Amino acid sequence: MKNKLHIIPIIIIALTLMMAFGLQAEAQNENKFIRRGNNAYDDKDFKKAEIDYRKALEKNQNSAKGEFNLGTSLYQQEGYEESAKIYEKLAGTLQTPEARAGAYHNLGNSLVQSQQYQPAIDAYKNALRLNPDDLDTKYNLEYARRMLQQQQDQQKDQDKKDDQQKDQDKKDDQQKDQDKQDDQQKQDQQQQDQQQKDQQQQDQQQQNQGDQQQQPDGQAQPKQISKEDAERMLQALKDNEKKTLEKLKLEKLKSAKRVKSEKDW
Numbered sequence: 001m002k003n004k005l006h007i008i009p010i011i012i013i014a015l016t017l018m019m020a021f022g023l024q025a026e027a028q029n030e031n032k033f034i035r036r037g038n039n040a041y042d043d044k045d046f047k048k049a050e051i052d053y054r055k056a057l058e059k060n061q062n063s064a065k066g067e068f069n070l071g072t073s074l075y076q077q078e079g080y081e082e083s084a085k086i087y088e089k090l091a092g093t094l095q096t097p098e099a100r101a102g103a104y105h106n107l108g109n110s111l112v113q114s115q116q117y118q119p120a121i122d123a124y125k126n127a128l129r130l131n132p133d134d135l136d137t138k139y140n141l142e143y144a145r146r147m148l149q150q151q152q153d154q155q156k157d158q159d160k161k162d163d164q165q166k167d168q169d170k171k172d173d174q175q176k177d178q179d180k181q182d183d184q185q186k187q188d189q190q191q192q193d194q195q196q197k198d199q200q201q202q203d204q205q206q207q208n209q210g211d212q213q214q215q216p217d218g219q220a221q222p223k224q225i226s227k228e229d230a231e232r233m234l235q236a237l238k239d240n241e242k243k244t245l246e247k248l249k250l251e252k253l254k255s256a257k258r259v260k261s262e263k264d265w
Contacts, residue, residue, distance in 0.1 A: 030056040030063050037069060046076040064094060068103070075110055084110035091126070101131035108140055117148035 037052030050073040056066035071086035087107035094100045108123035124141035128134065225233075 029059040030066055032056075033059065034063075034066055034069065037066075037073070041069070041073060041076075044076075046073045049073040050077065064090065064099075068099075071106065071110075075106065075113075078113070080110045080113045084114070091123075097130040101127045101134065101137070104130065105134070105137050105140070108137070108144065112140070112144050112147065115147075115151065117144050117151055120144045121148065 033052045033056035037049040037056065040046070040049040040052060050070060053066050053070035053073060057063055057070065060066065067086055068090055071083040071090070074080075074083040074086070084107055087103045087110060091100055091103035091107055094103055104123045104127035108120040108127065111117075111120035111123060121141060121144045124137050124144060127137045128141065131137065
């Protein structure tokens with residue numbers, strides 16, 4: 001199987017068109033430039049060929065062979081969009097089936113190079129309707145069909161990847177939103193804890209101030225005594241109590257004697 005498109009030789013097209021249109025009288029001025037263009041084309045100097053073909057069209061703007069060959073030189077310079085326009089126009093204006101088939105053939109070639117495979121298929125089919133035995137057009141038609149299938153498969157794969165990427169982007173966005181929400185909740189909780197702590201400190205300060213105000217003359221509560229001081233104070237109280245009890249007993253004894261003495265009397 002060949003790997004590239006087939007292009008109808010330009011000189012054959014030029015000679016065919018000359019015979020088809022009977023432009024012998026009008027073509028004398030333009031033929032000189034067409035021949036020069038053909039020679040440049042054969043030498044693969046496609047830019048020079050384009051210039052000569054445009055000069056031929058300046059001599060005869062209705063020169064079908066000049067326009068046809070101009071499209072071919074543009075095609076060789078990868079000017080596929082302009083060449084496609086030329087071939088599309090010629091396919092609708094040329095008179096003979098063979099010439100129109102050639103225009104459709106090269107139109108299909110230009111469209112294939114622009115990766116417009118479905119329009120290229122249509123162009124090749126039109127060429128085969130006019131020239132069913134053209135093997136080059138048959139080959140190019142099959143080539144365009146395969147390329148279209150490949151393009152569609154690639155598009156399906158790309159669409160699948162795009163859908164997967166969209167799903168992943170959506171999940172990433174959701175995770176970002178969740179992380180943001182979690183961070184906000186954490187900040188809110190920290191703020192709430194700090195406010196609660198500040199409130200507790202404030203309440204404690206107010207309580208301390210209230211306790212100080214309850215002391216006489218605004219004096220603060222005495223400091224808490226140690227265990228040893230408390231024991232000494234308790235012992236001192238016990239000692240004082242013991243002395244007091246002994247003193248009371250002594251007074252009672254004295255009183256009792258006096259009462260008893262009075263009875264004796």
